[in-house]
Amino acid sequence: MDVSAETNLGFRPLYLQVREEITRQLASGRWQPGTMLPSEQELARELGVSQGTVRKALDAMTAERILVRRQGRGTFVAEYEESRILFQFFRLYPDSGERLFPISKVLKLSSATPNAREREALGLDETATVWRISRLRYHGSELMLRETLSLPGSIFQGLGEMEEIPNNVYRLYSQRWGVTVTRISEKLKAVSADEADRAELNCPVGTPLLEIRRIAFDLHKRPVEYRESRCQTDAMHYASDLI
Amino acid sequence: MDVSAETNLGFRPLYLQVREEITRQLASGRWQPGTMLPSEQELARELGVSQGTVRKALDAMTAERILVRRQGRGTFVAEYEESRILFQFFRLYPDSGERLFPISKVLKLSSATPNAREREALGLDETATVWRISRLRYHGSELMLRETLSLPGSIFQGLGEMEEIPNNVYRLYSQRWGVTVTRISEKLKAVSADEADRAELNCPVGTPLLEIRRIAFDLHKRPVEYRESRCQTDAMHYASDLI
DNA sequence: TAGTGGTCTAGACCACTTT
DNA sequence: AAGTGGTCTAGACCACTAC
Known part of the structure; x- marks a missing residue:
């Protein structure tokens, strides 16, 4: 059988692994809601990947509204402020x-x-x-x-x-x-x-x-x-x- | 007045301009639903930007469900097949x-x-x-x-x-x-x-x-x-x- | 001025599909 | 084998915020 013709089932992109690792650390309480995460460069050094790969993971988590990114300031753990509850979790309008x-x-x-x-x-x-x-x-x-x-x-x-x-x-x-x-x-x-x-x-x-x-x-x-x-x-x- | 301290109001990222241009061509009928767009490299040449910038534009349009990307095959204009209508546009379930x-x-x-x-x-x-x-x-x-x-x-x-x-x-x-x-x-x-x-x-x-x-x-x-x-x-x- | 995220580029390589 | 999108890297530069 020609191995090169097979589909690579076990493949899992690095940025997804990075996202999981950051999610794990988040769930374990390393960063509280409202606090800032380390910068992309710092996380990249910590995790031994490139800054672009960290960015992809953080972007994915931002899309899930777990994180909030603010240009010039940093990446923060999303909080449950009233405005977020109102816009993300509450669909009743007058x-x-x-x-x-x-x-x-x-x-x-x-x-x-x-x-x-x-x-x-x-x-x-x-x-x-x-x-x-x-x-x-x-x-x-x-x-x-x-x-x-x-x-x-x-x-x-x-x-x-x-x-x-x-x-x-x-x-x-x-x-x-x-x-x-x-x-x-x-x-x-x-x-x-x-x-x-x-x-x-x-x-x-x-x-x-x-x-x-x-x-x-x-x-x-x-x-x-x-x-x-x-x-x-x-x-x-x-x-x-x-x- | 120090210009360098001002905020750059007119700034508009290149990939958003690319997205608009592709949307324009799509609306004008260049590509019909179900047909394939040119490859990223080809679009990049056409539009005079890098392949990575075209990718960002196509990714955004994919997130909006205007396009569908299939690895190994190409980028296609989304069709209104029944399954899409059912999953994207119809929220009633038995x-x-x-x-x-x-x-x-x-x-x-x-x-x-x-x-x-x-x-x-x-x-x-x-x-x-x-x-x-x-x-x-x-x-x-x-x-x-x-x-x-x-x-x-x-x-x-x-x-x-x-x-x-x-x-x-x-x-x-x-x-x-x-x-x-x-x-x-x-x-x-x-x-x-x-x-x-x-x-x-x-x-x-x-x-x-x-x-x-x-x-x-x-x-x-x-x-x-x-x-x-x-x-x-x-x-x-x-x-x-x-x- | 320094530090952050955001954009843009270029290139290498991987995974998937088709021929 | 060729062509497509997907990932990963590295580096330069831009926009924004804080000090």
């Missing part, structure tokens, strides 16, 4: 007027055995536990949606003892547990308001609501949050850009 | 089972003066005309949604004389009018089925429906299609990935 960061009011924080949907979304079994956070969210003074967040107890240890859950939970995950949310997958349906919706959202039973089922993934593509939201869309809409 | 390209049944094709929403979406005024295509769409044998497409009469001349509108309208736009859809923006709401929905979708008045208002843009970022869809989501969902 039909008219200014966009505001949603205010949250927590109704309940509890621990439970995961139900079927939580198990499937988070890859858990019946022996696991989840935290459940029920909350309402407001756009300004307008009640917008109600939702329940489900979080694996194994990852978010001690969550139940928190006195207050902030509006910006992704920043909390990052600061308290080192969990970096990088990708989100959402499934939408139109549903009818039930009795619970009526009680919490103050709308008649039967009102059409937008139901959003979200799974959030971390740096290692591990599911870390499952969320079910039910949203009134008479004055809001969900925006989606297909590129 | 809750279970296989995804199918939606079958369309045209109910009506007419010409009209644009209403307020059409004027705003397509940037038209009261003196313009639009084509309106009303149709039903099926996933297999399952009726999924009803929708109306609105198209500027000035762009899609002669559309009214067509005997049949194919399922894949973006391929039609491309083949017949040289209109290349590259980006789509959608706004979603949950609404209640009205009398017209009942009649066409065969569902009770009051059923929650997912309403999708879509604007499609061409190579020059010009709006070329406005679409309002109303979809039953008891067995389907709308998928959205936030990255």
Whole structure:
């Protein structure tokens, strides 16, 4: 058999290996959100590759929004500032007027055995536990949606003892547990308001609501949050850009 | 005044100029969808820049899904095959089972003066005309949604004389009018089925429906299609990935 | 002025496809 | 074997920021 005619299956570009190594160091906590990475030249020396190869890795991570590069300043670990949450992770817009960061009011924080949907979304079994956070969210003074967040107890240890859950939970995950949310997958349906919706959202039973089922993934593509939201869309809409 | 301290406002990277030039030639019809572009080396010679600069331009256009690059074969103008439509431009999925390209049944094709929403979406005024295509769409044998497409009469001349509108309208736009859809923006709401929905979708008045208002843009970022869809989501969902 | 990322070039070599 | 895109390197220079 002529070896030269074979396909080289084991091939893995150097810049992808570099990206993985930088991701590993990031996950291990070498650089905190908001801090600067070493310069391209320095990383290249550290890793024993050329500066152009480091650049390709950093560019890929910038495209994934894990890093932020600023010409003349440096390369930084992305933070969960409100503007980023608003633009990257939140697709609900008011039909008219200014966009505001949603205010949250927590109704309940509890621990439970995961139900079927939580198990499937988070890859858990019946022996696991989840935290459940029920909350309402407001756009300004307008009640917008109600939702329940489900979080694996194994990852978010001690969550139940928190006195207050902030509006910006992704920043909390990052600061308290080192969990970096990088990708989100959402499934939408139109549903009818039930009795619970009526009680919490103050709308008649039967009102059409937008139901959003979200799974959030971390740096290692591990599911870390499952969320079910039910949203009134008479004055809001969900925006989606297909590129 | 020290010139060296000023910011260089007029700066425009060469690879962006190259991208624009290639986009211009693409829009002018030099290469049809599915055909191969000249090699990087050849384009570099034509345009008087280095091969690396051409590569950067082609990579950017590939990221925009205008081009498709295949190692060992060449760089091709993206086509509107069904798989691309399904993955890039169509976000509705069955809750279970296989995804199918939606079958369309045209109910009506007419010409009209644009209403307020059409004027705003397509940037038209009261003196313009639009084509309106009303149709039903099926996933297999399952009726999924009803929708109306609105198209500027000035762009899609002669559309009214067509005997049949194919399922894949973006391929039609491309083949017949040289209109290349590259980006789509959608706004979603949950609404209640009205009398017209009942009649066409065969569902009770009051059923929650997912309403999708879509604007499609061409190579020059010009709006070329406005679409309002109303979809039953008891067995389907709308998928959205936030990255 | 020094340091950072961004652009541009040139060339070598690799992986993949086609002939 | 020839031709394509993909990777990797090295170096020069540009644009931007901070000091």
